Amino acid sequence: MPKETIFNKENSVLKSAKETLANENLSPELIKDELEKVVKAFEKLLKENEKLTKLGDIMDRKLFAYKEEIETKKNSLEEAIGKIRQLEGILPICASCKKIRNEENNWQQMEVYISAHSEADFSHGICPDCTTRLYPNFKPKK
Amino acid sequence: MEHLKLDKTKFTLAIDFNPNGTLEMEGSSYPESAAEFFAPVYDWLNRFVSEVGTNITLNLRFDYLNTSSVKCVLNILEILESYQENSDSKIVINWYSEEDDEDIFETGEELAEDSSLNFNFISY
CATH class of the missing domain: 1.20.58 (Methane Monooxygenase Hydroxylase; Chain G, domain 1)
Incomplete structure (x- = not known):
């Protein structure tokens, strides 16, 4: 054929x-x-x-x-x-203020460090425990 | 006449030729041998036009065709043109292209340019 x-x-x-x-x-x-x-x-x-x-x-x-x-x-x-x-591995973090030491040996706020090294952004609020501690007279509306 | 059905692979088209006259080809085509892949397609089509002889709707939904495959598509269109010239049957080619795929649309336009067949361009 x-x-x-x-x-x-x-x-x-x-x-x-x-x-x-x-x-x-x-x-x-x-x-x-x-x-x-x-x-x-x-x-x-x-x-x-x-x-x-x-x-x-x-x-x-x-x-x-x-x-x-x-x-x-x-x-x-x-x-x-x-x-x-x-963001992998061990991050050096201050035990007191929680700042993170970056690659240049500078201490950065945790939010700044994570935002710079990931796609995450931060939105600030106050958790119920901190609200009680900081504003003891504040009574949230039910 | 039997239904011709070939499953789509990474390198070859899905072929679904129904003896009721609805013929479909879909996918990407860059086979090792376009001639071998399309041989049963030509064979089926030649038998169909001589034995069945009804109206044909050819639905073409391509993603990519290498040059050998374009030549094979031209050969198929030639069989249909000759069938149209020598019969009363109506042939419609539905050429599908994705909305943003100008290359496939343009390929259809080029094929339709010198053809006596009726092309409908459908974007999806």
């Missing part, structure tokens, strides 16, 4: 032209007939080749966009992993 190719039709035109050329009793009519078939096939092939080149370029562009998207995602993932890693 002949091997399948995506150019089966074009190959059959070529095969027929070769067979005609090999014919010892080649008449002018036969040559003209075969030549017309070859020209028609060549024109179609040329047009198709132009289309395939154009479409190949479009698909290349799509592939490039995919690559860029993957690169961007990879970079943001690496950045996120970097931040997670910064």
Whole structure:
């Protein structure tokens, strides 16, 4: 069985032209007939080749966009992993004021340190225990 | 005539050719040999147009096609064009593209440009 190719039709035109050329009793009519078939096939092939080149370029562009998207995602993932890693391990913290010693040996408020090393932000409030301690006369509404 | 169903893989399209005339191709196509992958598709389609001969709706929902696969799609469209020229059957091509996928939309436009087939462009 002949091997399948995506150019089966074009190959059959070529095969027929070769067979005609090999014919010892080649008449002018036969040559003209075969030549017309070859020209028609060549024109179609040329047009198709132009289309395939154009479409190949479009698909290349799509592939490039995919690559860029993957690169961007990879970079943001690496950045996120970097931040997670910064929060791993043992953090030196002041036993009294709870400040954290950073990479430059400076002591930072815990909120400042964590915000700088993660995606977390802080919103301040007062817990019930501290409310009682700081504002003993404050009676929360029920 | 039998239903032609091929499951989608990482490299090949999902094919669902129903003898009622609804034909669907979906996914990405960059097989090792496009000729081998599409051979049963051509075979089915050629038998369909000569044996069944009804209206055809071809739904195409592509993500990516390598050049060999584009050539195979052109070959399929050529079979349908020839069928349209030689029969009274109506052929509709529904070309689907994601809303922000200009490349697939443009590919459809290019294919429709020189074709005598009726293309509908549907974004989703």
